[in-house]
Amino acid sequence: MGHLRAGGSVGALEEARRGVGRGARRGAWLGGTYNYIDQILGGILPTLRDDTPDHxxxxxxAECEKISYxxxxxKLSFDKPSSVFLSNTYHEEDIYCHLTLKDPSVAxxxxxxxxxSPEQRYCPAGVYEIVGEDEGNPKLQINSQNCIHCKTCDIKDPTQNIVWIAPEGGGGPSYSKM
Ligand code: SF4
Incomplete structure (x- = not known):
């Protein structure tokens, strides 16, 4: 059950957040109203299930309209490199790449x-780049040293071709104020 109560465990909070996401997939108004009522009632409504994986x-x-951001x-919005800089992300340069492709040709x-190439957009750190488009020879470049370990690519990749593995030597982000 997706309960959200004062003093509840982190697990309960996380489950409630997932319920919000599942509700939202039924439409912002319907899902939002359902979750609002559920929280007012102390989480007695059944948790909404969504059995289709995110990817x-x-x-x-071809089914989507291009969005111009x-x-x-x-001031209020920032480019990816300056945000990655704030995360103090560091990886040793001579270690293996911790972002692997099961089949490189699928990229x-x-x-x-x-x-x-949705990984160019959903990755918050700009790790994935398509290079060589202008020359008619597109290739996926993986800038793994910028990875902030959110694991979105591991979950969201439509072909499940990207596999995140733990980097050697404890590299990754270091949020000094957290
Ligand atoms: S885990 Fe994947 S999506 Fe997240 S920052 Fe690293 S490369 Fe990008």
């Missing part, structure tokens, strides 16, 4: 051609 919900690029203004043959 299977992604639509192909405004450039970051440096272009499927992700790029069918999904417009």
């Amino acid at each position: 299977a919900q992604l639509k192909k690029a 405004p450039k970051p203004d440096g 272009i043959d499927v992700n790029y051609k069918e999904y417009a």
Whole structure:
């Protein structure tokens, strides 16, 4: 059950947050209203289930309209490199890449051609880049040293081709104020 109560455990809080996400997939108004009532009632309504994994919900690029995002203004919105800088992320340079592809050809043959390489957009650290487009030879470049270990790519990749493994030597983000 997705209960959210004062003094509840972290596990209960996490379950309630997942319930909000599942509710939202039924539409912002319907899901939001359901979760609002559930929280007022102390979490007595059944937890909404969504059995479709996140990666299977992604639509192909041809089914979507291109979104033009405004450039970051440096006041309320910021570019990815400056945000990664704040995370104090560090990885040793001579260790193995902790972001692996089960089949490297899928990155272009499927992700790029069918999904417009969504890893370029959902990765908050700009780790994934398509290079060589102008030369007609697109390739996926993985800047693993910037990875902040959110594991979104491991969960969201539509083909489940990206596998996140723990980096050697305890590298990763270091949030000094947390
Ligand atoms: S774990 Fe997060 S930050 Fe690291 S590459 Fe994947 S999406 Fe990017």
